[in-house]
Amino acid sequence: MKHFIRVAILVIILTVLIGFGLDKVGYMPELASVQGEAIDELFTKHIWVISFLFSLIIGFMLYSFVVFRQKPGENKDGDHFEGHTGLEIVWTIVPLAIVMYFSFLGATALAETRRADPNAYNITVVGSQWSWRFDYDDYEFSSSELRLPVDRQALLMMTSTDVIHSFWVPEFRVKQDALPGEGMERELRVTPTELGNYKVRCAEMCGTEHAYMLADVIVMEVSDFEEWVEEQQGGPSGDAAERGEVWSQQFGCQACHSTDGSERIGPTWLDLYQSTETLIDGTTVVVDDDYLYESIVDPQATIVEGYENVLMPPTGESMTEEQILDVVEYIESLSEHE
Amino acid sequence: MDENKKVKFLSLGLVRGIVFQVIGSLAGMGFVMLIRLLMGLPAWNAEPVWVGGTFVGVFTFLIGVGAFSDWFKWAKGEETSDHIEADPSQPKWAKYYNISYDHKVIGIQYGVTSIILLGMAGTFAMIFRTELAAAKLQFLDLGLFNSLIGLHGIVMIAAILLGIGAMSNYLVPLMIGASDMAFPRLNAFAYWLNAPSALLVVISLFLGGFDTGWTAYPPLSARAPLGMQMFFLGVYVIGLSSILGSLNIIVTVIRMRAPGMNYFRMPIFVWASVATSIISLTATQLIALSFQMVMFQRLFGMGFFDPANGGNVVLFQHLFWFYSHPAVYVFILPGLGMISELLPVFSRKPLFGYKWIAVSSMAIALVGFFVWAHHMFTAGMEEYLRVPFMYSTMLVAVPTGVKFFSWVGTLWRGKITFPTPMLFTLGAVSVFLLGGLTGPPNATVATDLHLHDTYWIVGHFHATMFGGFMFPFFAAFYYWYPKITGRMYSEKLGKLHFWLMFPAFYVQSLWQMYIGLLGMRRRIGDYDPALNFDNSHLVITIAGFTIFVSVLIFIYNLIKSAKQGEVAESNPWNSRSPEWQLPTPIPEHNYTDHPFKVTGEPYDYGLEGSTYITMSDK
Amino acid sequence: MSTADIRSEYKYKLGTNRLGLWLFLVSDAFFFGGLLVSRFYLMGYTRPHLEQTLGLIVTAVLLVSSFFMNRAETAMAHGDQKTFLQGTLITLVLGVGFLIGVVGVEWQLAPFGPNDGAHGALFYMMTGMHAFHVLTGVIFLAIVYRNGRKGLYTAEKHWAVEACATYWHFIDVVWIFFYPALYLIGTVVG
Ligand code: HEA
Ligand code: HEA
Ligand code: CUA
Ligand SMILES: [Cu+2]
DSSP states (O other), X not given: OHHXXXXXXXXXXXXXXXXXXHXXXXXXXXXXXXXXXXXXXXXXXXXXXXXXXXXXXXXXXXHHHHHSBOOTTOOOOOOOOOOOHHHHHHHHHHHHXXXXXXXXXXXXXXXXXXXXXXXXXXXXXXXXXXXXXXEEXXXXXXXXXXXXXXXXXXXXXXXXXXXXXXXXXXXXXXXXXXXXXXXXXXXXXXXXXXXXXXXXXXXXXXXXXXXXXXXXXXXXXXXXXXXXXXXXXXXXXXXXXXXXXXHHHHTTGGGTOOSSSOOOSSOOOTTOTTOEEEBTTSOEEEOOHHHHHHHHHOTTTSOBTTOTTOOOOOGGGGSOHHHHHHHHHHHHHTSSOO | OGGGSOOOGGGSHHHHHHHHHHHHHHXXXXXXXXXXXXXXXOSOOHHHHHXXXXXXXXXXXXXXXXXXXXXXXXXXXXXXXXXXXXXXXSOGGGGGGSOOOOHHHHHHHHHHHHHHHHHHHHHHHXXXXXHHTXXXXXXXXXXXXXXXXXXXXXXXXXXXXXXHHHHHHHHHHHHHTOSSOXXXXXXXXXXXXXXXXXXXXXXXXXXXXXXXXXXXXXXXXHHSOTHHHHHHHHHHHHHHHHHHHHHHHHHHHHHOOOTTOOGGGSOHHHHHHHHHHHHHHHHHHHHHHHHHHHHHHHHHOOOTTOGGGTOOHHHHXXXXXXXXXXXXXXXXXXHHHHHHHHHHHHHTSOOXXXXXXXXXXXXXXXXXXGOGGGGOTTTTOOGGGHHHHHHHHHHTHHHHHHHXXXXXXXXXXXXXXXXXXXXXXXXXXXXXXXXXXXHHHHHSHHHHHHHTTBHHHHHHHHHHHXXXXXXXXXXXXXXXXXXXXXXXXOHHHHHHHHHHHHHHHHHHHHHHHHHHHHTOBSSOSSOOGGGOOHHHHHHHHHHHHHHHHHHHHHHHHHHHHHHHSOBOOSOTTOOOSGGGGSOSSOOXXXXXXXXXXXXXXXXXXXXXXXXXXXXXXX | OOHHHHHTSHHHHHHHHHHHHHHHHHHHHHHHHHHHHXXXXXXXXXXXXXXHHHHHHHHXXXXXXXXXXXXXXXXXXXXXXXXXXXXXXXXXXXHHHHHIIIIIIIHHHOSSOTTSHHHHHHHHHHHHHHHHHHHHHHHHHHHHHHHHHTTOOOSSOOHHHHHHHHHHHHHHHHHHHHHXXXXXXXXXXX
């Protein structure tokens, strides 16, 4: 009996040390959404159960190592003791109860993250290799950054133009994959609670530049948000080239094409216009308006030498005629020629 | 002296196999090109030509090494023998490079191949860990980084599968008192399938790599470079090997037990092996199917997972995880069996609750079939599946818990000693506990929404795999070393190995979990410096290198002690298991000259005058 | 007699072999099961447009072949060499007939290719993988037939014949699931 009392004390000490130790270190990033609250609460419970069960087993083991070790010079066998059915039943039933209870908690917390606000406004989140686009469906404009008003629920519909991506803002906790294909839109609800800047971090392996598939998230006061919406609704102003720059950001062209001559997945746009390109079939072309237009609408028609192994996605299909022409204009503006 | 015999290089099965594989692959490529020409297509198209060619190459390897010879004879109606006589012109060690039907030789072949793969995968890890030690890209590009993590993952998994093959091939027949496996030819065939396919998996690195991770989800894997196909093909063939290997184990256990060896008197490791084999035998077919479907999508444009062509990307994940979740229990069950096997020996006490432990292995294996979708909680699968799969997943904790509590019960009031195998066994218990306990937070859907695809998960599965496989595997190596080689390993180096690896592992895994929670995603070659992960990553890298060095010490110990170690007694651990009652080295036909009867319980340590087996010398 | 001697007897080995074969079939069944599941996952209650009469014919051919296979095996068990050879040969011919029907005719008649949507992909994959098994079965039959003619099997020792028969029936059973899944269930599209 005295053995058990000592171990019990050891286990309690260990549990408290581990549990509070972890709590002190702080293991979660800042929390910034309503949905995350239920998740953090459940996770804290998990951490306590882990601390306890780890201490329980390790406590018994450590104690045995010290007290039940073979003393020097001794060469004896331990007690002959084959098992105890009662004990076995207890340690089947008790964990069973615990895991059932935790599953129940998990289901409740899941329901909490999915609680729908009928006034939630709709944003379609489009992932493509390797950028995000946010279509504000209620206001009919798109953006390459996600701006959200604080304390209002947003219903994000995830979709993808190519491979699987995953929408994750660590501070919001919740995560959802964006799947390609018709009828494969998946929803995620987020109600931000803290003003500030965050980042969407693509959490599903989606190819070479997966590491860099980020987008800015800005949580703002409702009034600031409304102001921003109004600004955007007019569409980007300025001349064609300026608009083209905005489109090329929104549709993720710049994930692969640099505008400063640096090396990325696709050819740089700097000084592209009027330059001479060699294609994989050995022919050369002088880059003009038509060539640029065709390269965007039907990327596989002409493939530049050295890029045989990387496919440019058919993003052009989801752009309007004017948007494409704007982008062409923008590419031209990046060139000394003209 | 034996060693002085000249070896004719080409007469080694392995060398012949590789030569045949190269020739066969080239011939196969030519053949595919010919067919393409006949079909009116241009002869060269890298993908079908490589896939077709290398597929042929796998079979020519097997012909070269001689794995088909007996079956060809059967087809011709000729008689064959269950044993292969060693070529007397070759030194003794040459049998390990040739085809052999002896389960002990095959077990060692598996074991050594496993260590070689472990070293390869570990080296990949060291390369990408060095890259990750600081933010920004230092010396790898993203494409290569991605291929390296995927290869690290899959080669490690292959190393585990082979390591399990090693343990169960070597030990199961010995433990149940059989003279060999039920199907010795099939056993050799299953082993040799691994060599050409491991080669294919590694070749993928030179054919553009694959940037999908080991899970190879389409549609990304449908667009990845040619290396992807080599990965699929290699894993496909390794899968075939584990199906045939596990079939053999099950039949052996059912049909080849010694008299009196009823199911509840078998050494507990045998139970674990059977539970494992049930999973490998059946579920492996589904990863094969899923990979084959992607391969065919790439080769023939079949649109299984192509949303633009009637496919559905989620289907792949269901098929893939239907194998790959149960597979993680394949990785650990033999290891947990090993723990249950060694604890009684070194605590000099019966295994606490033998029947409960035996049945819990079965329970884990069976429940494991119904939990696969917990990898897909955020994947956008059918909504209504999330909650049921959460409940089923959590259930696995119950039989696993039974094992833990029973292990504690075994230690309690024992007379514990701490030689190297015991250290690794105890290390395994604590590390697997950490890994197991971090499972339930992933299993409750809500928390997984945060945890999925972060380094938390990376920490979780390294802990389960180290605790459930690596530590027990090393324990087994040290434990049976004197029986296999006749010499004792160096206890000093063994302890050094443990005391480097054990703390380093905790550091590695805990730090992975920690940065994972804070927002570190999986499979990224470069991380946002704003997150301040540099120091943590440096710590993980240093810990990883420490593990690497400790394993080098292990290998040095194995090689050196085989020649210079002290000569070992035939039963240095004073174990009751039948194989220890045999002379060292174990006779070629095991018990044929030492038949035994089971007369008692396997783990009755501390019971005066009890016996497990009574061996009669013929 | 010692255990080792009992174990090396033909009768004991036969039992071991049977168990091994059955386990192999269980394993293989999972592969076909996976295909069936994929078929319903992707196509639901629709099916490809196929030649119904041809489907009926090949199915009948395969079922009849199983009957002859069974006859051959029972004949061998009774030592009736002649009926055994006859049955094996007929099975083999019917098997080849099935292959011609599916691969040689149905594949050519089908108004879609393997790259035409889920229907195309699944139809060619399911029939293809099944045909591959039939092909291995046919090769097995040919070996058994040849060795049978050499007189290598007796009423007591004919494991190869039994294995071949079991495998053949298994392939037949798989088709019994595949046939309705492809030809009968659901409404026609594509
Ligand atoms: C050896 C391998 C192994 C083992 C044994 C396990 C064991 C478990 N795993 Fe793990 N897992 C992996 C290997 C393994 N896992 C891998 C490789 C991945 C990632 C794959 C990838 O994406 O690349 C993964 C991912 C993974 C996920 C997906 C995470 C994600 O990607 O979002 C989940 C989710 O449920 C999960 C859960 C579990 C659970 C519940 C167990 C349970 O079996 C654990 C049971 C054990 C215990 C709980 C401890 C002992 C029990 C007690 C002391 C009794 C009392 C306990 C309680 C009351 C809780 N694992
Ligand atoms: C058994 C399984 C196993 C083992 C042992 C390891 C061991 C290690 N793993 Fe691995 N790991 C996986 C299985 C494993 N891993 C899997 C499945 C993945 C997922 C991949 C994916 O996402 O697709 C992964 C992913 C993974 C990641 C995440 C990558 C990412 O998502 O970006 C990281 C990062 O730190 C990592 C690190 C390490 C390190 C530092 C070790 C170290 O412990 C390694 C130590 C070195 C050795 C154990 C080898 C020592 C051997 C020798 C010295 C012998 C040399 C001699 C000869 C050649 C004979 N691993
Ligand atoms: Cu998109 Cu990762
Ligand atoms: Cu799992």
